[in-house]
Structures are given as C-alpha cells and as structure tokens.
Amino acid sequence: xxxxxxxxxxxxxxxxxxxxxxxxxxxxxxxxxxxxxxxxxxxxxxxxxxxxxxxxxxxxxxxxxxxxxxxxxxxxxxxxxxxxxxxxxxxxxxxxxxxxxxxxxxxxxxxxxxxxxxxxxxxxxxxxxxxxxxxxxxxxxxxxxx
Numbered sequence: 260x261x262x263x264x265x266x267x268x269x270x271x272x273x274x275x276x277x278x279x280x281x282x283x284x285x286x287x288x289x290x291x292x293x294x295x296x297x298x299x300x301x302x303x304x305x306x307x308x309x310x311x312x313x314x315x316x317x318x319x320x321x322x323x324x325x326x327x328x329x330x331x332x333x334x335x336x337x338x339x340x341x342x343x344x345x346x347x348x349x350x351x352x353x354x355x356x357x358x359x360x361x362x363x364x365x366x367x368x369x370x371x372x373x374x375x376x377x378x379x380x381x382x383x384x385x386x387x388x389x390x391x392x393x394x395x396x397x398x399x400x401x402x403x404x405x
Contacts, residue, residue, distance in 0.1 A: 319369065322357035329392065330357050334372045337386035340399035350375040355383065365391035371405055 322330055334354040342348055352373040359368050370386045383405040390397035 317360040317362065319358040319360050322359055322368075325354045325357050330354050330368075330370075333357075333368050333388055333390070334370050334386070336390070336397055337370060337372060337384075337388050337399055337402055338374060340397075341384075341386075341402040344399070344402075348377060349382075349384075352381065362389060365389055365396065367400075 324330070331354055334357075335351045338349050338351040352375055355371040355373055357368055357370045359366050361367075366389070368386075368388045368390075370388065372384050372386055374382055374384055376382055384402055385405045386402045387400040388397065389400060
C-alpha cells in the first residue's frame, strides 16, 4: 500500500477489530455456528515499516581552482575572523588548497592559507569555515598553523 492509502486503511482495520471484539463480547453465551470467511488479500503488498537507509555523509571534494575569487574571499574571511577573535594581525596572501562539502544549508570549507605574519615572515594556516554563499552567514570553526 502507498503511505496515503495506509492512512485510510488503518481506521478501517481498527473499526473491524473493534466490531469483532464487540460482537464476541456481546454474544458469549452461544458459540458462533459458522466461521467468517477470511479477509480478501490486499491489493498491493506494503513494504516493511522500517526507517529508510541513512544517507551517507557528503564527501569532501577538492576545489579545482583555488584562485577562484569566491575561494579567495573565504580565505580572507578566515583571516579577518581570526583577527577579530584573537587580536592577532595577519595579512592574507592566498589560498593554497581547499576542499568543500555541502553542510546544513551551506558549504563547509577546509582551507590551507598563506599569511604574512607581524613582520615579513610567511606562514601557512589550516582553517575550517562554514557559510552560505551570497549571504553574511559565515562562521570560522578553526584556524591553526599547519
């Protein structure tokens, strides 16, 4: 049965069981002379009631063009958010590598970012960022030296 037809069949099954119980309870003094015929077979065989298989979690896919403006902006966001959270001033240079996956209505990004430190020293940091492209909904989840 389809789920929509199950919704209508259930009250009928419940009414039939209540009706049978009422008849047998009211007529206990004399045994029934005839047995009732078996119910007709259902039109369709319903699948077992089990939860659907859980979808596998999305996989991390490499970003092919890390020089894409969007990926570079995600990297810039990570550096600026790190500054606002820690007060450590780093200068964004570029994104070296990136992976992404869909998550919770947006995308999660794993980035390796090159930054310039307080002097002229260059360093690489790993960052995890989640956000919805085209909005101001972004979160820096982690930012640490690689």
